[in-house]
Amino acid sequence: MPEQVMGVMMSIPVEFSAEAVKESSLEAFRPYGEFLRSAEPYSSIFINNQWLTPPKAGAELEWGQGWYYDTTVARKHEYWKNIKTPQATKDIVQLRKDLFEWGYCLIEDGLSEEQYTRMRARIAEQAQAERELGIAYVVASQQHVWALVNKGDDFVGCLEHNPKSVQAGPLIEQILNESLGSKWNHFSFLSNISYPKCHPQSMHQDQTFIAPYNPSEAPVLVNTMYILQDVDEVNGGTLHIPGSHRPNGDGGVNGLYGKLPKPINLEAKAGTVLMFDGRLLHGGAVNHSDDFRYVITNSCVKSWIRQQENFLLTVSPEVLQNASDKLLLRLGFQSSITSNLVEGYGYMGTGQIGDENGAVVHVRHAFDDGTYRHVGQLTMTDVANADDFTLQKIQRRHESFRTPEYFEHLHALNAL
C-alpha cells in the first residue's frame, strides 16, 4: 500500500518499514551489542565487591557491617596503614609518579592560606544564599554550587590557573597538559559541600560518561580538587580506593575488575590540591561533623568531550566581556573543524588560543545583544536583500581566509 509522506503518494520499499527492520534484527549479526550492554566497568566492580553497593535513598546507614562508606583515613586503616600511599608534596617528580601509580596525587600548599580562606568564605556565602532563595541543588550526599565561573574573581583565576588565585597554578597546568595532552577543556567547576549526616555518594569514576569504554592507556578526564579546610574521616574526606584507576584486584581479567581493597577517607590539610585520574574509584563520604565541609572540584577533559557545564550558555555577559583568551579557550569558545561550529563558522578554526577563525565568543556577544540573525532557508530572490545576517558580519570581521581571491572563487563556481 503506497504511503503518503508530506502530502505526496510514495511507495517505500518494504525492507524499510519499521516492522520489517524489527523482524530482521531479532536473530541478526550485531557485533557491538554485547559490549554496549555490558555495563562495564561497573558490572565487574559490583559483582566482585558487593560491599560497594550504595545505600538506598532515605535508608538508615549501617555501621560495623563492612560497607564501603564505613571507613577511616589510610594511617588508621587496617589494610592501608602499612602501605605507602601518596602524601602531600610540592615535588612535581613525586606528584607525577603518584598520579600514575595510585591514580591521585596531593599538592602541598597548592592554595595559600589567604587564597583558601577567601574562597571558602565566598562559597559559604553563595551556598547559603542559594539555599535561602530555594535555587540550590542539594542531593542526598552534597550541595552543589554550579557555575562558579560567574560567582567570584578567584574562581575565574582558578580556571586560568592564575597564581594570584591558586599559587600552584603553573604546576597544576603542567600536570594537566602532560596527562590530557595540550588540547583540553574545563568540564565543570563547582563546589561540593558535604552537609552534616549526608549520605555517601556511590563509588564512581568521573569519566563514567564514556562507559563501557574504559581506556587503559590514559585518562580522558583529570579532576582537580581544591580543599578549603582540613578534611578527614570525621567531616567527609573523599572516599577513594588507591590504585583503582587500573582494572585490578584479585581475579581481575581481560581489563575487568576483580576483588578490590576497601576505600579510605582522604586526609588533607586546608590548601592541599588533590589531582585525580578520571578512572579512580571515589565518592563523597558521610560528614559526621556538625559543620559543612567545603571543597571545589574542577574536572578537565579531552577537548572532544562534551562539557558537563554548558559554558557557552552559562558564562554571564559580564564575565564574557572581560574574559582572557586563555579562559575562552578552556571554556570551549575556540571552535575547530570538529567542534562547536555555528552555521559553519569555526570550520577553519584551529582550536588554538586567540584564533579568530573559530572565536565563537563573537556569536555569544550577538546573542547577548539580542541581534543575532540566522541564515535559514534562502532562495536566489532573497539574495539582493540578504546582507545583514550575523554570520556574514562575523565572517567579514574574523575569517582570515575570506580574501578577494576567495570571493572570486565563489563567483567562478556560481558561473558554472
Ligand SMILES: [Fe+2]
Ligand atoms: Fe566524582
